[in-house]
Amino acid sequence: MATLHRLRQHTTVWMSLIVVVLLSACGAPAAPTTPAASSSPAAQPSSQPSPSPSASPAPSTAPASPATELPTPQPSAATEPSTPAAPQTGSLSYFWPANLPSGFEIRPARSSADAGGFSLDIGGSGGQPPAASIVGGKSSPAGEPPTNAGQMAEIRIRNTTGTAYDHSTGYSIFWEEQGVPYAIIGDLSIEQGRAIADSLQPLDLAAWQKNLASAPAGGNPPAEQPGSTEPDTHEPTPDAFYLFPDVLPDGLEVRPVGASADASGFSLNLGRAGQQEPVAMLVGGKSSPASEPPSDFGQMAEITVRTNKATAYDQNSGYSIFWEEQGVPYAIIGDLTLAEARAVAEGLQSTNLEGWQMKLAEVGR
Numbered sequence: 109m110a111t112l113h114r115l116r117q118h119t120t121v122w123m124s125l126i127v128v129v130l131l132s133a134c135g136a137p138a139a140p141t142t143p144a145a146s147s148s149p150a151a152q153p154s155s156q157p158s159p160s161p162s163a164s165p166a167p168s169t170a171p172a173s174p175a176t177e178l179p180t181p182q183p184s185a186a187t188e189p190s191t192p193a194a195p196q197t198g199s200l201s202y203f204w205p206a207n208l209p210s211g212f213e214i215r216p217a218r219s220s221a222d223a224g225g226f227s228l229d230i231g232g233s234g235g236q237p238p239a240a241s242i243v244g245g246k247s248s249p250a251g252e253p254p255t256n257a258g259q260m261a262e263i264r265i266r267n268t269t270g271t272a273y274d275h276s277t278g279y280s281i282f283w284e285e286q287g288v289p290y291a292i293i294g295d296l297s298i299e300q301g302r303a304i305a306d307s308l309q310p311l312d313l314a315a316w317q318k319n320l321a322s323a324p325a326g327g328n329p330p331a332e333q334p335g336s337t338e339p340d341t342h343e344p345t346p347d348a349f350y351l352f353p354d355v356l357p358d359g360l361e362v363r364p365v366g367a368s369a370d371a372s373g374f375s376l377n378l379g380r381a382g383q384q385e386p387v388a389m390l391v392g393g394k395s396s397p398a399s400e401p402p403s404d405f406g407q408m409a410e411i412t413v414r415t416n417k418a419t420a421y422d423q424n425s426g427y428s429i430f431w432e433e434q435g436v437p438y439a440i441i442g443d444l445t446l447a448e449a450r451a452v453a454e455g456l457q458s459t460n461l462e463g464w465q466m467k468l469a470e471v472g473r
Contacts, residue, residue: 240294
């Protein structure tokens with residue numbers, strides 16, 4: 109039975125093969141054959157493979173269109189970083205005084221300015237003292253405050269903090285604005301320095317130079333005359349040269365008798381009420397006794413008078429005070445207490461020769 113069964117299987121297989129061959133010969137499609145349970149025929153590769161719908165297209169190696177291609181950035185003069193230039197003095201203000209204290213004028217011949225700084229020379233009318241310079245910029249003297257000056261004091265100037273240096277003959281003031289140093293250097297009182305500083309107007313270099321070119325040259329010192337070393341006593345006197353008491357301490361009064369004033373100096377007597385003889389004398393000018401303190405005076409003491417350094421001489425019977433303003437010597441000489449002498453000095457007002465003579469005439473009426 110087993111043999112008969114195997115014979116039937118072989119017969120069936122051969123019959124199937126014969127049918128397949130006949131159908132192939134006739135061009136009919138071959139019927140699929142049922143594979144045996146123990147075999148798994150491998151898939152045959154197709155000569156024309158078609159892509160699967162879900163497959164992603166392979167990346168193209170063709171160059172992109174010029175319209176869509178992004179060029180590689182190239183360095184250019186416009187985009188390359190450059191070495192920063194040296195800092196300019198853009199924050200430097202070329203200060204020019206809108207007003208000067210009475211008796212001052214600009215001296216163009218001694219003034220200059222460039223990109224690094226400026227220096228404006230000012231002084232007394234007709235070349236008279238005092239002399240001072242308004243300077244600014246890190247290359248100017250403003251950048252190096254003096255190390256050998258006397259006492260220093262912090263002051264308010266142009267809405268900032270400055271330093272006033274006392275160098276016996278007057279004050280110099282140093283300050284900074286926007287990191288730029290400025291200074292007014294010379295023989296000035298603090299009030300004069302402040303007044304000049306507060307009148308300063310910021311300009312650019314071209315405007316400053318234009319102002320300098322149009323400034324009158326009358327303030328230049330007069331040329332020396334050959335063969336003459338004598339000072340010219342006929343030079344115009346500064347307006348602020350003459351001092352007249354506006355307020356006096358109780359008991360003191362002006363004595364018009366014996367008073368005098370001219371282009372070289374002035375002298376005014378002061379007395380006590382009820383006493384005939386004067387007790388003190390107010391003098392000023394280089395030709396006056398103020399220019400030569402007596403050598404036989406007693407003890408000396410340094411004091412401050414009208415914001416200037418002064419010397420008080422003790423003569424046993426009273427005090428005399430000597431000081432300078434704008435290079436001009438002044439003195440109150442007599443038998444006053446130190447408090448009285450100081451009070452007289454603080455009550456003095458500056459005026460010109462004509463104003464001084466008018467005030468004297470009013471007292472004599």
